Amino acid sequence: MRIGDAKETYVADEAIWTSPTQTFWFALLMAVLLVFPFLANSYLLYLGCLVGIAVISTTGLNILTGFTGLISLGQAGFMGVGAYTVAVMSTHTALPFPLVLVLAGLAAAAVGILVGLPSLRVKGLYLAIATLAASVFLHFIFAEWESVTGGMEGMSFAPAHMFGFTFRSDFAMYFIILSVAVLALFAARNLFRTRVGRAFIAIRDRDISAEILGISLLKYKLMSFALSSFYAGVAGGLFAYFYRVVTPESFPLSMSIFYLAAVIVGGMGNLLGGVLGAAFMTLVPEALKLLTSALTPFFPNAPVFMSPMLEIIFGALIVGFLIFEPHGLAEIWRRVRRFFHLWPFRN
Amino acid sequence: MFNSMMQQSRRIAGAGSLMAALAFATPALAEDKEPIVFGGSIPLSGVFAFAGIHIHDGLTDYTSWINSEGGINGHEVEYVMEDTAYEVDRSVAAFKKISGSDKPAVYYGDSTGFMKAIASELNNQGNTLMSGASFATALTDNEKYPFQFIPGPNYSQMFGIILEYINSEAAEGDTPTVAFVYSDTEFGKDPIENGKARAAEMGIEVVEEIVTKPGSVDVSAEVLKLRRVRPDYVVFHGYVLSPINEFMVQMRQMGLDTKFMGTFWSSDKLIVDKMGEDADGYMGVMPYNYYDSDESGPMLDALRAQAEKSDPEAGYRPTGYMQGWFNAMVWTEVIKRTLDADKELTAENMAASLASIEDWDTGGIIGIPVTVHDMSFPVGRIWRVNAAEGKYEPVSEWIHLD
Numbered sequence: 001m002r003i004g005d006a007k008e009t010y011v012a013d014e015a016i017w018t019s020p021t022q023t024f025w026f027a028l029l030m031a032v033l034l035v036f037p038f039l040a041n042s043y044l045l046y047l048g049c050l051v052g053i054a055v056i057s058t059t060g061l062n063i064l065t066g067f068t069g070l071i072s073l074g075q076a077g078f079m080g081v082g083a084y085t086v087a088v089m090s091t092h093t094a095l096p097f098p099l100v101l102v103l104a105g106l107a108a109a110a111v112g113i114l115v116g117l118p119s120l121r122v123k124g125l126y127l128a129i130a131t132l133a134a135s136v137f138l139h140f141i142f143a144e145w146e147s148v149t150g151g152m153e154g155m156s157f158a159p160a161h162m163f164g165f166t167f168r169s170d171f172a173m174y175f176i177i178l179s180v181a182v183l184a185l186f187a188a189r190n191l192f193r194t195r196v197g198r199a200f201i202a203i204r205d206r207d208i209s210a211e212i213l214g215i216s217l218l219k220y221k222l223m224s225f226a227l228s229s230f231y232a233g234v235a236g237g238l239f240a241y242f243y244r245v246v247t248p249e250s251f252p253l254s255m256s257i258f259y260l261a262a263v264i265v266g267g268m269g270n271l272l273g274g275v276l277g278a279a280f281m282t283l284v285p286e287a288l289k290l291l292t293s294a295l296t297p298f299f300p301n302a303p304v305f306m307s308p309m310l311e312i313i314f315g316a317l318i319v320g321f322l323i324f325e326p327h328g329l330a331e332i333w334r335r336v337r338r339f340f341h342l343w344p345f346r347n
Numbered sequence: 348m349f350n351s352m353m354q355q356s357r358r359i360a361g362a363g364s365l366m367a368a369l370a371f372a373t374p375a376l377a378e379d380k381e382p383i384v385f386g387g388s389i390p391l392s393g394v395f396a397f398a399g400i401h402i403h404d405g406l407t408d409y410t411s412w413i414n415s416e417g418g419i420n421g422h423e424v425e426y427v428m429e430d431t432a433y434e435v436d437r438s439v440a441a442f443k444k445i446s447g448s449d450k451p452a453v454y455y456g457d458s459t460g461f462m463k464a465i466a467s468e469l470n471n472q473g474n475t476l477m478s479g480a481s482f483a484t485a486l487t488d489n490e491k492y493p494f495q496f497i498p499g500p501n502y503s504q505m506f507g508i509i510l511e512y513i514n515s516e517a518a519e520g521d522t523p524t525v526a527f528v529y530s531d532t533e534f535g536k537d538p539i540e541n542g543k544a545r546a547a548e549m550g551i552e553v554v555e556e557i558v559t560k561p562g563s564v565d566v567s568a569e570v571l572k573l574r575r576v577r578p579d580y581v582v583f584h585g586y587v588l589s590p591i592n593e594f595m596v597q598m599r600q601m602g603l604d605t606k607f608m609g610t611f612w613s614s615d616k617l618i619v620d621k622m623g624e625d626a627d628g629y630m631g632v633m634p635y636n637y638y639d640s641d642e643s644g645p646m647l648d649a650l651r652a653q654a655e656k657s658d659p660e661a662g663y664r665p666t667g668y669m670q671g672w673f674n675a676m677v678w679t680e681v682i683k684r685t686l687d688a689d690k691e692l693t694a695e696n697m698a699a700s701l702a703s704i705e706d707w708d709t710g711g712i713i714g715i716p717v718t719v720h721d722m723s724f725p726v727g728r729i730w731r732v733n734a735a736e737g738k739y740e741p742v743s744e745w746i747h748l749d
Contacts, residue, residue, distance in 0.1 A: 041447045042443045043443040043447050043448075045443075046439065050440075152536045152537075154533075156463065156467075156491065243464045245463045245464050247463065249460055249532065285432070289429060292430070303391055303428065306430075307396075308392045308396065
């Protein structure tokens with residue numbers, strides 16, 4: 001049972017580290033994440049990297065959709081801007097990867113501001129369509145601006161490097177992705193302890209009221225788009241460094257839907273939800289394959305019948321979460337935590 | 348198959364004197380030899396599942412057949428695959444999983460995107476030779492993709508074969524005209540520039556280029572453009588069915604006598620089944636004999652027998668099945684050549700063995716002996732739909748590009 005946890009000031013109430021127990025578990029999690037690549041095989045390491053990239057991009061979309069209430073179907077396009085920035089910079093310059101990643105984020109943020117302009121006039125489904133149009137437009141640029149993007153064939157380029165070190169393997173990339181993901185989450189967590197973050201939430205809850213309270217919708221909506229796109233650009237940049245090949249088809253519309261689903265399944269407006277949603281959407285299809293592996297010794301043709309079934313099961317799981325836990329995985333996690341806060345008592 | 352064979356062998360061993368006779372009668376797999384693994388990222392679900400299921404069947408049946416023939420130099424063959432839903436990240440995950448646990452010597456990739464994405468790892472690893480569903484021209488770049496090959500002609504070479512056919516059909520002194528209709532995808536745009544250059548070299552005039560969405564239905568405006576230029580041939584690429592059917596039906600309704608042609612993935616029975624009579628006369632370039640063609644050969648007969656044995660009720664086997672089987676055939680040949688040369692099964696050695704393939708008799712899968720050029724088999728034949736018979740029939744000789 002959690003005891004001795006009374007908050008006496010607003011500052012204490014807003015602190016990131018609220019209890020020694022929380023600090024302990026977080027430190028343990030970080031230790032596990034740091035040890036993980038030394039124990040994992042290449043398959044698990046690869047999945048770890050994918051989850052990390054997905055966490056960064058989902059956190060970005062969560063800032064925009066979950067915290068500011070602006071729906072976007074342009075996330076894949078913004079990731080593409082980041083990825084192509086990395087591809088172009090890696091091909092034509094020798095800049096170290098952290099700088100290139102920041103430039104990738106800034107390029108995506110600049111595009112995000114442009115795409116966000118319609119959000120001043122429209123919201124909801126209309127904004128979704130506006131961002132969808134932007135996504136299509138960006139795909140067109142990736143495919144047709146051949147002198148820069150390599151056209152439909154795309155670009156392949158050198159691995160990430162810094163101070164003479166080259167980060168070629170998944171093992172090396174894991175640490176880069178983990179560091180960026182932790183930094184991104186830490187920054188996002190702090191964002192919502194500031195005026196800017198609270199302004200986003202105020203806009204989400206009632207934009208007219210927020211404006212009456214003195215929050216500039218122009219400034220903060222565009223800022224939210226810029227921040228969200230910055231995250232997407234950095235995630236796209238890491239995606240590019242990870243695969244070292246970028247084509248227009250690397251960033252389909254389905255990828256935007258994937259991230260939107262991750263935000264919703266995880267829990268909108270909750271950073272932990274973004275993390276859980278990204279992990280769920282990335283890992284569950286792989287975990288479901290274990291079913292096929294278990295059946296194959298008994299039914300050699302199981303892959304043929306089970307593979308389409310797994311897609312249906314995955315879809316059903318998403319629908320199930322939406323129906324039975326609309327607040328997402330984060331709410332389930334919160335209930336589990338509350339249980340242990342009170343344990344051994346029930347109420 | 349392998350297990351039942353071994354059980355049978357054990358029973359007969361008890362009979363003593365029959366053992367030697369059986370050893371000569373059926374090829375045996377040496378138990379002390381390590382199995383050779385065929386790996387695969389196979390799209391059993393997702394948008395490419397229509398082909399992926401048959402590719403999987405082709406690979407599975409070939410594995411059963413080669414093991415019944417004694418494996419590869421006595422090594423049993425194991426086929427290990429994972430479904431990818433035709434998504435690059437899941438294909439890469441499957442590759443990592445299988446290459447980590449089963450060390451495949453050869454691997455089937457399900458898409459151009461995957462094969463590009465995995466190239467740097469494949470090159471670094473140096474253990475696995477890869478081919479797959481992609482016929483992308485880019486993958487024949489030996490500098491970037493030294494350990495990947497195309498199990499047939501690449502898309503540019505398919506266009507080359509089509510243009511050779513068009514040229515051979517033209518009357519003396521005539522300049523044939525052709526229109527290229529392709530999808531706005533990497534797949535669709537792949538052979539267009541090379542196709543235009545080759546057409547110019549051969550004196551064939553490309554009178555129109557039309558780009559559409561794959562699967563688009565409303566093509567009336569595009570058909571009007573084609574009516575204005577009245578091409579002798581329309582060559583489709585980057586589609587499976589739609590909008591090929593729309594173009595053909597609408598252009599014929601306008602009274603145009605244009606001939607219609609397509610490349611590998613749009614030259615299966617799907618067009619015949621979906622379009623019925625309207626498919627009559629459609630032509631496709633195909634590097635392999637169709638399952639239901641009148642051609643024969645020892646390997647083609649073995650393929651049909653194995654297909655019949657594994658699923659007697661399946662009937663016709665689509666081109667994906669032929670492609671899967673042929674991929675595995677090439678892998679076997681490459682591995683055999685490498686082992687015969689007493690070399691390790693590294694990607695570099697296997698790529699060298701592949702490059703050494705010259706005038707190879709494929710036992711009727713391809714109608715003429717084939718030679719590898721730039722990690723591809725630049726050979727094919729033009730086949731035309733006979734709607735009344737519900738099948739493709741050859742209208743050209745086998746064309747081997749230099």
